[in-house]
Amino acid sequence: MSQPKRSDEPIWWALFSAGGVCFAVIIPGLVLTIGLLYPLGLLPEPALS
Known part of the structure; x- marks a missing residue:
């Protein structure tokens, strides 16, 4: 039985969120x-300068 390919999708969703x-x-x-x-x-006045 072969291993399923790991996806890098969770990394992109983590960055997006x-x-x-x-x-x-x-x-x-x-x-x-x-x-x-x-x-x-x-x-x-000087608060944003």
Whole structure:
């Protein structure tokens, strides 16, 4: 009986999901900071410089 060929597909799915998790964590923080807090004056002026 021959061994089934190992797939490298799990590696690519792991990289894809890691990128999705990073995107899901970082983007809402950026939207909150740059899109809401800074324009409303809740962050000091030099906070983003």
